[in-house]
Amino acid sequence: MTTDPIPVIRGSALTRTFGDGAAAVTAVSEVDIEVQRGEFVAVMGPSGCGKSTLLHLLAGLDPPTSGRVMVDGRDLADMDDDTLTLLRRRRIGFVFQAFNLLDVLTARENVALPLELDGRRPADADARAVAVLERVGLSDRLDHTPRDLSGGEQQRVALARALVMEPLVLMADEPTGNLDTATGQAITDLLRSLVDDAGQTVLMVTHNPRHASSADRILHMRDGRLVDEQRMESPRAAEALIAELQG
Amino acid sequence: MHGYELKAAYESDLAAGTTLNAGQVYQTLDRLLRDGLVTVRVVEQSVRPDRKVYTITDAGRASLAEWLASPDASPPAVRDEMLIKLLVARRLSRAGVGDRPPAACRGETSDGARCGAAGGGPGSTSSAEKFAGPNEVLRNERRACMARLHEINAALHPRQAKDPAGGDVRTRLLLELAALRLEAQVKWLDRCEAILRGEKP
Numbered sequence A: 001m002t003t004d005p006i007p008v009i010r011g012s013a014l015t016r017t018f019g020d021g022a023a024a025v026t027a028v029s030e031v032d033i034e035v036q037r038g039e040f041v042a043v044m045g046p047s048g049c050g051k052s053t054l055l056h057l058l059a060g061l062d063p064p065t066s067g068r069v070m071v072d073g074r075d076l077a078d079m080d081d082d083t084l085t086l087l088r089r090r091r092i093g094f095v096f097q098a099f100n101l102l103d104v105l106t107a108r109e110n111v112a113l114p115l116e117l118d119g120r121r122p123a124d125a126d127a128r129a130v131a132v133l134e135r136v137g138l139s140d141r142l143d144h145t146p147r148d149l150s151g152g153e154q155q156r157v158a159l160a161r162a163l164v165m166e167p168l169v170l171m172a173d174e175p176t177g178n179l180d181t182a183t184g185q186a187i188t189d190l191l192r193s194l195v196d197d198a199g200q201t202v203l204m205v206t207h208n209p210r211h212a213s214s215a216d217r218i219l220h221m222r223d224g225r226l227v228d229e230q231r232m233e234s235p236r237a238a239e240a241l242i243a244e245l246q247g
Numbered sequence B: 001m002h003g004y005e006l007k008a009a010y011e012s013d014l015a016a017g018t019t020l021n022a023g024q025v026y027q028t029l030d031r032l033l034r035d036g037l038v039t040v041r042v043v044e045q046s047v048r049p050d051r052k053v054y055t056i057t058d059a060g061r062a063s064l065a066e067w068l069a070s071p072d073a074s075p076p077a078v079r080d081e082m083l084i085k086l087l088v089a090r091r092l093s094r095a096g097v098g099d100r101p102p103a104a105c106r107g108e109t110s111d112g113a114r115c116g117a118a119g120g121g122p123g124s125t126s127s128a129e130k131f132a133g134p135n136e137v138l139r140n141e142r143r144a145c146m147a148r149l150h151e152i153n154a155a156l157h158p159r160q161a162k163d164p165a166g167g168d169v170r171t172r173l174l175l176e177l178a179a180l181r182l183e184a185q186v187k188w189l190d191r192c193e194a195i196l197r198g199e200k201p
């Protein structure tokens, strides 16, 4: 047996409790999770089961009450604030459930922002932002501000912003949440192709069964716990599937 | 059209990859003839045997128009097998012979399934005679649906996409239908889980 490579993300016995005493809510409870390089993992579960909280813990956006998070083999608890900030900016691309785009900036400015914060020359940052926006299919919306973009387009800008630093892992919280079937599917297909074509590691939270089924592995969460894990088998030849569907 | 043309058209347009049995084609044509929806005329051929050519009548056209315009909002059969399975599992579990721990806890799966809250409730013991409880029934069905959806997605968007299976319209429509039905099934399973969970023991 070969030893597994260091996972991109590893959470061990992660617990997050909000508040204390009688009002305490344990949003995430004793969760063990690993994501390997190049994997596409989906987390599913009913509203309030702790999906966003778990993602925030894994991205170093929120500290666990107990347990530890390792990113690329490094324990977040051992990092000082500056190191953690750099890790979050450079290594983890995060798409929030509410996109968190800046209303006063255009699409290209929103996407270029992380690069500029990281000290890149504005011209380079802009060129790179334009390239990534093209990758997500928005080359004709570069100079729109978020309020002039549809929900699906804003979602693509948020994805582009998360991808622009070429992160080790892309974490997306309900990237298809408020989108119609076709637009949501297009976003999921885009994530799938990032994994297949660019080897991007993706951890996604979603309510949508079909979108989740694009992933290589599905984790089910209930009441703060991971209760089931399903690894997808490689699909049969399409012809066999179609013959079966036709009955 | 004659019978053979009809058969070929059906097989290529409506259900590619399947074959229609010739007896079925001629039986159907006879019924259409009897009901006055088509007429038939025999064409003599010098080399081959004579053949029958069918032509749609006005009544046939009206019947086709009506069929096309009428909705097919067929509700799923209420005697759904999964619903029955779930109700049986619930009954057994209430009688104290269901709710065995999930397969992973019994060491029966190799795919890394985890034990956890979805499995046996409090007080469940790991006895081999016990049956799958409602949670296990739901879990197994959910897994099967997700695996199916994964295959459908792959057929629509293959990784080395030159000529995706979803390339031809008929197949694409079929795959979308199957995907949305599976999606509905998974959502229903989630509702079942929530409803059963809210039940008083």
Ligand SMILES: Nc1ncnc2c1ncn2[C@@H]1O[C@H](COP(=O)(O)OP(=O)(O)OP(=O)(O)O)[C@@H](O)[C@H]1O
Pocket: A018, A019, A025, A026, A027, A045, A046, A047, A048, A049, A050, A051, A052, A053, A054, A097
């Ligand atoms: N900052 C906070 N303070 C107090 N409670 C919180 C906080 N953040 C989350 N919670 C609680 O933790 C639980 C899990 O919330 P979380 O946002 O992780 O759920 P979710 O699975 O992402 O839900 P949804 O699908 O609706 O986005 C909820 O009960 C929520 O009210």
Ligand SMILES: [Mg+2]
Pocket: A051, A052, A053, A097, A173
């Ligand atoms: Mg959430």
